[in-house]
Amino acid sequence: MQDRLDSHPAKARSRTYQEHRTVESVDALCALRNRIARIEGLRPQDAPIHAPLGVDSLDHALGGGLARGRLHELFAAEVADGPGASGFAAMLARLALSPTAPLLWLRQEEAERGGGGLSASGLAQIGIDPARLVLLVLPDPVMLLRAAADVVRCSSVGAAVIELWKQPRALDLTASRRLAVAAEESGVTTLMLRVDAQASPSAAHTRWQIAAAPSAALEADAPGHPAFAIELLRQRGRPGGGRWRLEWDRERARFGEAALPGLVVPAAAGGPEAATLRA
Amino acid sequence: MWFPLLPADRRRRRFGPDAPPTAFVEKQRGAIRVVALDRQALRLGLAPGLTLADARARVPELAAVDHDPHADRLWLERIADGCDRWTPMVALDPSDGVTLDITGCVEGFLVHAKKSVRPERVEEERQGFDRLSPNGEMFGSETALAADIEQRLSTAGLTLRLALAGTPEAAQALARFQSLPAVDEGQAIRRLPVAALGQEDEAETALRRAGLKTIGDLADRPPAPLAARFGEGLVDALDRLLGRTDSRISPRRALPALLLERRFAEPVARTDDALAVLDDLAHEAAIALEERHGGGRCFVGRLYRSDGAVREVSIETGLPTRDPAIPVRLFRERIDALADPIDPGFGFDMIRLAVPAIEPLAATQLKLEGGRVAEEAMAALVDRLSTRLGRNRVRRFAPQGTHIPEQQALALPAVDLPDPAPWPLPPAGEPPLRPLHLFDPPQRIEVTAEVPDGPPRRFRWRRTVHEIARFEGPERIAGEWWRVRVNRLPDPPPSVLREKPGRDAMACDEAEASDRTDAPPKGKPLLTRDYFRVEDVRGRRFWLFRHGLYEHETGSPDWYVHGLFA
Numbered sequence: 042m043q044d045r046l047d048s049h050p051a052k053a054r055s056r057t058y059q060e061h062r063t064v065e066s067v068d069a070l071c072a073l074r075n076r077i078a079r080i081e082g083l084r085p086q087d088a089p090i091h092a093p094l095g096v097d098s099l100d101h102a103l104g105g106g107l108a109r110g111r112l113h114e115l116f117a118a119e120v121a122d123g124p125g126a127s128g129f130a131a132m133l134a135r136l137a138l139s140p141t142a143p144l145l146w147l148r149q150e151e152a153e154r155g156g157g158g159l160s161a162s163g164l165a166q167i168g169i170d171p172a173r174l175v176l177l178v179l180p181d182p183v184m185l186l187r188a189a190a191d192v193v194r195c196s197s198v199g200a201a202v203i204e205l206w207k208q209p210r211a212l213d214l215t216a217s218r219r220l221a222v223a224a225e226e227s228g229v230t231t232l233m234l235r236v237d238a239q240a241s242p243s244a245a246h247t248r249w250q251i252a253a254a255p256s257a258a259l260e261a262d263a264p265g266h267p268a269f270a271i272e273l274l275r276q277r278g279r280p281g282g283g284r285w286r287l288e289w290d291r292e293r294a295r296f297g298e299a300a301l302p303g304l305v306v307p308a309a310a311g312g313p314e315a316a317t318l319r320a
Numbered sequence: 321m322w323f324p325l326l327p328a329d330r331r332r333r334r335f336g337p338d339a340p341p342t343a344f345v346e347k348q349r350g351a352i353r354v355v356a357l358d359r360q361a362l363r364l365g366l367a368p369g370l371t372l373a374d375a376r377a378r379v380p381e382l383a384a385v386d387h388d389p390h391a392d393r394l395w396l397e398r399i400a401d402g403c404d405r406w407t408p409m410v411a412l413d414p415s416d417g418v419t420l421d422i423t424g425c426v427e428g429f430l431v432h433a434k435k436s437v438r439p440e441r442v443e444e445e446r447q448g449f450d451r452l453s454p455n456g457e458m459f460g461s462e463t464a465l466a467a468d469i470e471q472r473l474s475t476a477g478l479t480l481r482l483a484l485a486g487t488p489e490a491a492q493a494l495a496r497f498q499s500l501p502a503v504d505e506g507q508a509i510r511r512l513p514v515a516a517l518g519q520e521d522e523a524e525t526a527l528r529r530a531g532l533k534t535i536g537d538l539a540d541r542p543p544a545p546l547a548a549r550f551g552e553g554l555v556d557a558l559d560r561l562l563g564r565t566d567s568r569i570s571p572r573r574a575l576p577a578l579l580l581e582r583r584f585a586e587p588v589a590r591t592d593d594a595l596a597v598l599d600d601l602a603h604e605a606a607i608a609l610e611e612r613h614g615g616g617r618c619f620v621g622r623l624y625r626s627d628g629a630v631r632e633v634s635i636e637t638g639l640p641t642r643d644p645a646i647p648v649r650l651f652r653e654r655i656d657a658l659a660d661p662i663d664p665g666f667g668f669d670m671i672r673l674a675v676p677a678i679e680p681l682a683a684t685q686l687k688l689e690g691g692r693v694a695e696e697a698m699a700a701l702v703d704r705l706s707t708r709l710g711r712n713r714v715r716r717f718a719p720q721g722t723h724i725p726e727q728q729a730l731a732l733p734a735v736d737l738p739d740p741a742p743w744p745l746p747p748a749g750e751p752p753l754r755p756l757h758l759f760d761p762p763q764r765i766e767v768t769a770e771v772p773d774g775p776p777r778r779f780r781w782r783r784t785v786h787e788i789a790r791f792e793g794p795e796r797i798a799g800e801w802w803r804v805r806v807n808r809l810p811d812p813p814p815s816v817l818r819e820k821p822g823r824d825a826m827a828c829d830e831a832e833a834s835d836r837t838d839a840p841p842k843g844k845p846l847l848t849r850d851y852f853r854v855e856d857v858r859g860r861r862f863w864l865f866r867h868g869l870y871e872h873e874t875g876s877p878d879w880y881v882h883g884l885f886a
Binding site: 121122123124125127128129131132143156157158159160161162163164165166167170171172174175176177178179184188191192195196197198252253254255256258259261262263264265266267268270289291292 | 694695697698701702704705708709713714715716717719725728729731734740741742743744745746748749751752753754755756757758759760784789790791792853854855857858859860861883884885886
């Protein structure tokens, strides 16, 4: 599929755009070089640019990190893991974003009611500047997917989080393929966040399952940094599978490996974290 | 312009012409009285003010319909919208009239007609739009303009009387009360009955008893005795009517900063053609805006249908713009997204484009690395989404200067906040102290704690019991007492407060505060909240608070979950 797309002139153009976007500090010289490359019709390499997550084994499994300009699916393990999954999506977006690029978050009204509204100060505490965020709250999944297609097509968007609750009929293979192709062409890192949903065939580059995990306690047994138990369900072109425990480090904007909390994991909790412990 | 049979006209338009004599009735002081009548009923000798029973006795086949002033008002507003085509200065004359200020409009139309015939139009004609070219519909004089108004409105099925005069009050009075033609405006006004002054019934009767029957009788008298006898209001009304004081109408809409229009001899019957005209007007607007070094953030297109209906399409952009392609694309988006599509009917015979306000917009220098381009592309995306989905669906956060968690950020329409300031960074090394998701209002939970003012042990939320493994807190957040103090000033019950010490005074505060509209949810802003950051055994993190200090503010504090951490 890659080879076929390469011959497309729009593909070459968007690729340079994407490279342009990867300039972490807005380095005029680098950007200029990109523009010249575009004018001369040079085509950079096809492989997606990876943003390392920070944990070596995970980055290795992913072939370097989170692929930018691709569609990724994040499933909350249970409804109660919804905030965890949405936090994880925000963190991935933070990883993939250049410091000035805007982040768009598309939600349903249902999610606003059931899961609580997105809080600006909470985002700031994760490391995302709320000033860069544009929030779209839409009444139904059809409208949301339509808006999402528009958003993902716009190459000046840094990352887009598409939050869909339940199993909307509008989200089929065609819709996800449309998003995946748009993301590849525009270079927008697209995170499809699914809560209260079952995985179905899709064109996503990677698929994850996310659950909250007990954090490493701070002083006086206070809850610590956000920790997650994640599972890579599948990925395109590479073997899937594997579980990790991650802890978010806001200052470095990277994940670290979470220490196993020896104390309070109940034997009864049969969720992914228990499985991770066994693994 | 006066519409004497407004309710009847509205009803006939809706239900067709052949109906029995109709009376519009309303319950007044215990009796059902006739408020308005249609033409047939008037011809049969009925008059407003009769009770329905009396009227029925005289005309047995009389149909009675509830009087609906609200619908009449809406109908009048629609008529006023249609009147926009003659002048932008349109005012409602309450209940059944519309006043137009046509000062300068006659000349204005002439100038406009001349201006629009420009060489640029040739291209348009080549594209087969020659029927769109202006037909030079000009109003040679005010009378011709009035005739045009009369003809159009009566075609629309309205009974109207219109009058031209130097002041709005004179025109309103002449339209309503003039019975015989007069030599000139002055004479006509002097012949009007005193009722034209629009005074109370008592004042009118007093005037008539004093032998003052027409305006002319009053006009020559010195104002001081009149004021002493009948009140200042009468003299004011008289002065305005006679044009002795300068009175103006206050138009329904503010005049836009830039207004462009195109009139057609043959109505445009396709929406696509109408859009092409808007495109053309947008190009003209771009030229005008460039001359003024400005740009518009709002563009309003108004389509005037030949039968008098008006359709308005307005779009907004986040950044001021004068690039004609942007408004045109947004107009197209908006029209595509309309729930009820635009119905051209028999076609539009006038199309207008207005820019309500012009904001400064200097020519920009493109950055070498394309930063400005990316910014503009983003602004265009936000505009497009706001236009299609509705401006309130696309939001950005604006920080607020308050410590109440749910009020710290407002999600405002993104088109209003094109360039928000960056937020302060949280302190390094701390875990997130504020949740990612915030419930508004907070959700009530059942909490088990060891002591009433101690930390929570376990809680039940959404039918699930969560065992708390670790917590941090309390973080105490008190209400905004200074706001309450300010709001309490107008109606202070200080004696009550002084007499009831302690808890009662607090309760009193709460009751008052709960009346405020900007109060945080649950209407008890003065209670202190003790927030706990807790994590349950499965690693889910919550933000709970206890509402009220135990034994100081409340006997049994309630618990709420306010947010969820990642």
